[in-house]
Amino acid sequence: MKKWTSLLLALAMALSLAACGNSGTQENTSELPASVSGSIAEETPAPTDTEAPAEEPAEEPSEEPAESETPTTEDSSSVLIAYFSWSGNTEQVAQIIQQETGGDLFEIAPATAYTDDYNELLDIAQQEQSDNARPELAGQVENWEQYDTIFVGYPNWWSDAPMAVYTFLESYDWDGKTLIPFNTSASGGFGRSLSGLEESASGATILEGISFTEHTLGDAQSEVTAWLDGLGL
Ligand SMILES: Cc1cc2nc3c(=O)[nH]c(=O)nc-3n(C[C@H](O)[C@H](O)[C@H](O)COP(=O)(O)O)c2cc1C
Structure with a gap:
């Protein structure tokens, strides 16, 4: 009888341990989007960074014609x-x-x-x-x-x-x-x-x-x- 009780106890412990293991996996899985969105959030400045250089060349050509126009204006x-x-x-x-x-x-x-x-x-x-x-x-x-x-x-x-x-x-x-x-x-x-x-x-x-x-x-x-x-x- 004691054997059966011990066996039943052992089985119950094994089942509860298995249940704990599953809930841990779920927590990790539920953190994934957070960390994924975190990594997107970290990358978010990157587009901003890449936008900044994109603006710089746009400014450079707009300055050049202004300089090249100056002599023409002076002449006329x-x-x-x-x-x-x-x-x-x-x-x-x-x-x-x-x-x-x-x-x-x-x-x-x-x-x-x-x-x-x-x-x-x-x-x-x-x-x-x-x-x-x-x-x-x-x-x-x-x-x-x-x-x-x-x-x-x-x-x-x-x-x-x-x-x-x-x-x-x-x-x-x-x-x-x-x-x-x-x-x-x-x-x-x-x-x-x-x-x-x-x-x-x-x-x-x-x-x-x-x-x-x-x-x-x-x-x-x-x-x-x-x-x-x-x-x-
Ligand atoms: C105060 C004054 C004095 C003028 N004296 C003469 C003049 O001595 N000889 C002349 O031929 N015309 C004279 N004029 C006429 C003007 O030279 C002429 O109307 C001129 O085309 C006006 O130019 P404006 O419209 O650019 O003001 C005189 C006009 C004014 C208002």
């Missing part, structure tokens, strides 16, 4: 078209020159705008001329050094250039620059302004300019094209 902007215009005629010619040359436009504008009244303006302009005034300007040319060829346009005011044009000319260093004048008038052309230009833009090489009256302005497009061709521009 070595021409400046500076103009003064009260009623729009000179501005019209300036725009044609801009289209033909691809240069930069700059308006010579007084800090305090002139009156819109023509008769009042006649008096103001005459007064400024007899005072040899230099009216303050609204703005300055940025990067003056980059320009080699500067067109300067203005209307005839009392047989001369508006005094603001002299303020402009005397604000910059003209050594080594080429100045090309253009002008509009009722009939008087450049008047005596060309000698004023020579004085105020001393150091500049002054090329032959072009002048339009209110009657010849309609031909400005073809005239300007032919004139620029003649200048080799």
